Amino acid sequence: MDPSTLEPSVTDQVAAPPNKLDGTVLKIAGVVVLGAIMSILDITVVSVALPTFQTEFDATYAQVAWTMTGYTLALATVIPLSGWAADRFGTKRLYMLALLLFTLGSALCATAGSIEQLVAYRVLQGLGGGMLMPLGMTIMTRAAGPERIGRLMAVLGVPMLLGPIGGPILGGWLIDVASWHWVFLINIPIGAIALVYAWIVLPKDEPHPSESFDFIGMLMLSPGLALFLYGVSSLPETGTITATKVWATMLAGALLVIGFVLYSFKPRHPLLDLRLFRNRSLAIATISLFVFVIAFMGAGLLFPSYFLQIRGESTLNAGLLMAPQGIGAMLTMPIAGMMADKIPVGRTVPFAMALIAAGFFTFTQVDTDTSYVLLCGSLFVMGLGMGGTMMPIMTSALRTLSHAEVARGSTLVNILQQIGGSIGTAIMSVILTSQLNGSPDIPGVTNPNSGEPITEAGAAIAVQQGIQIPLPPEILQRGLQYAADSFATTFWVGFLLTVATLIPIAFLPKRRAAKDVSGEGAVEPPVLIH
Incomplete structure (x- = not known):
């Protein structure tokens, strides 16, 4: 022709x-x-x-x-x-x-x-x-x-x-x-x-x-996600999953979501098209992104908290100390984007993920006086890894979809990101709170609002944030050390979850998918060969 x-x-x-x-x-x-x-x-x-x-x-x-x-x-x-x-x-x-x-x-x-x-x-x-x-x-x-x-x-x-x-x-x-x-x-x-x-x-x-609207799916999925995330978000406040406010709403939400999953394959146009997971490239990329978000986003919110609560920095200084992470990502993201169009992400993302894990490890060793040069350098390394991780995985998830599937696919990716971020944030908050609450109480000192005893770690953090509490120097130092150890323990959990992300990432495609000349996207074989 x-x-x-x-x-x-x-x-x-x-x-x-x-x-x-x-x-x-x-x-x-x-x-x-x-x-x-x-x-x-x-x-x-x-x-x-x-x-x-x-x-x-x-x-x-x-x-x-x-x-x-x-x-x-x-x-x-x-x-x-x-x-x-x-x-x-x-x-x-x-x-x-x-x-x-x-x-x-x-x-x-x-x-x-x-x-x-x-x-x-x-x-x-x-x-x-x-x-x-x-x-x-x-x-x-x-x-x-x-x-x-x-x-x-x-x-x-x-x-x-x-x-x-x-x-x-x-x-x-x-x-x-x-x-x-x-x-x-x-x-x-x-x-x-x-x-x-x-x-x-x-x-x-x-x-x-x-296209018809899936009202039944909406009545299950949207309230189900809201109830489940409400329960997860209540964990830091209650401190335990056994609280009715937590387990009851999580269970109700989970049952609604499970009901939606079982139902969603029946209608021709479901609210959330789970049939897209038959595309192996989309499924693996989405799982990888979900695990990564749980690991990194949850712990990532604690980085500025460490600078604010343990080191006594202002909100402005804490923000400035976090800047190296973004700078690192800005350097590698354009390079990773160009490579994602030429090299399968399965060959590049594992190396970027290893950089994130290496930088993350430093925070498992934090103390009351850890060098800012070391911490900012580690954040920079993590940023380099982030720039080569987030966007390439999203690219892998979406590039094999046809024009008609793009809206559905991006919805799937965003929902799992949101759920993963909420779960990760709740997990890290609960672990940190439980660690801090394990600090000894200060005899005779109570919280003026609640009337409850104040722990040494809690009092030390309050002093670092500018609240006037008369504390002997030895109690202040002991409380700060306990609080720093609590952050280090929580960062260990985040580090181990980050390492675990390498498992699904290992299954990302290592070969280019065949192209469709119709302009509708890549032609995806039933099973990709890796």
Whole structure:
């Protein structure tokens, strides 16, 4: 056949696909970057504002923690809907709705007069934020095509890292020079720009109104995920899985999710298409990402806590000390993205994961005076590994999907990421809390709010954070040492989970999948040969 008689899109596929991303794709990527930065920045900025919320609203830590938990529950509820809604209404209008909800929620958060109001407005934020990431991944994958998705993920990954790097720094600075309200107000101009940009740049929607909505699946999956994550998130507050608030909600949620899994293979268009797991490449990549998120994201939240609670640093300094991790990731992510388009991820990701484990090991040895040079150097090494891990695994998960499967696939990946992050955070918080509570009580000293005895470790941490408690130097030092040992023990758990991630990663594809010249994605054989 004469190539000139082929359709343009097919001719382009027969020829070597362009290595560089064209201007149209980069403009679309810019929209997704803005939404991702807002979502990620908001999580990291709010995390450093929790002590301020305690003071401003006269609330306990368990109460203010619901500003994070409520956001997470909203994410878990809305993410399953995003795949169907993207097909039904189109990605452009749905993405703009998500931006609007997130921006409106941010504005309302700044007006909150009580902790209850703040939690409610955070839920509204989460309804928008939950759609931003899966929709963004869908838009990116469709724009770039399977051959360039690794390169596009790398381009997007660098500015997205500004959230974890800049969040703690920005949050600490805004609280110091202005007020906690600006933690949320900062999203309003970014959201307005993103809305206008999305309206101009994103391609016109092509919705598919014929697909039916899986109401039965929604009634099982969304409440099931919310109940399960509610129970998991309550673990740090109760300190035990035997509390009714924990086990009952986790059990109810798990039963609903299991019911959904058994049911989901019956309807033609299920809310969450688990049939995609028949694609071995997607299944292995998703499992690898799930285990990695449990291991790293849970422990990752404790790094700034160590600087704040053990070393007595300000929120701004703690954010600056975390910056080497993001810098390391920024260096390797573009390289890893280009390699992901040429070299199977199964040949590169294990080496990146080994870097993360090597850097992580340092934190299992932390003390009250561990060298900042050593800690920042270890964070930098971990960042180098992160840049070669997260985006290549996502690339492996999505690149073998057809155009019609992308929205469903990105929804699956995002749900498992969210569940993994919540489980990892809860596990690490429970372990750290139980370790700290094992510290001896200080005779005759009680908490003025609860009336309960104060442990040596708890009192030492309070002093490091600027709370005036008269303590003899020997008790202060002993409490700090106990607290540092508690962090080290918790980091050991995170390190071992990180090493365990190498098991599913070993099964990532080590050969390139065959390409489909139709432009619909890669043709995936029933079983990949590794």
